[in-house]
Amino acid sequence: QVQLVESGGGLVQPGGSLRLSCAASGRAFSSYAAAWFRQVPGAEREFVALITLSGFRAVYADFVKGRFTVSRDNTKSMAYLEMNNLTPEDTAVYYCAADRVAAGAAITTTLFQYWGQGTQVTVSS
Numbered sequence: 001q002v003q004l005v006e007s008g009g010g011l012v013q014p015g016g017s018l019r020l021s022c023a024a025s026g027r028a029f030s031s032y033a034a035a036w037f038r039q040v041p042g043a044e045r046e047f048v049a050l051i052t053l054s055g056f057r058a059v060y061a062d063f064v065k066g067r068f069t070v071s072r073d074n075t076k077s078m079a080y081l082e083m084n085n086l087t088p089e090d091t092a093v094y095y096c097a098a099d100r101v102a103a104g105a106a107i108t109t110t111l112f113q114y115w116g117q118g119t120q121v122t123v124s125s
Helices: none
Strands: 002-007 010-012 018-026 033-039 046-051 058-060 068-073 078-083 092-099 119-123
Touching: 002 092, 018 033, 018 092, 018 119, 033 068, 033 078, 046 068, 046 078, 058 068, 078 092
Parallel strands: 010 119
Antiparallel strands: 002 018, 018 078, 033 046, 033 092, 046 058, 068 078, 092 119
């Protein structure tokens, strides 16, 4: 079992930045890939970014367009999502997920067993 807790969400103006954190506990976090998804009301949860268990490879959704950076610190059992140049379209609840997932796979919610409770990100002036 892995427990995940997100933090760092909030209200930010368009063009601003936020850094989300995901704190893991339980089984060795370094054994799992970590990913970020987001969801708006009435829509399916969509993939944002994934980082491999070693941290050597990251995969991003096309809409990230170089604005987001995913990272991890296995010594602290933490994962992060640095988000820059935010737009109102980035408004969503952001979720951290973990499981044994290969970076080359089509990354969907069904691949992940462990989820956090989510953190709200609102981009508005």
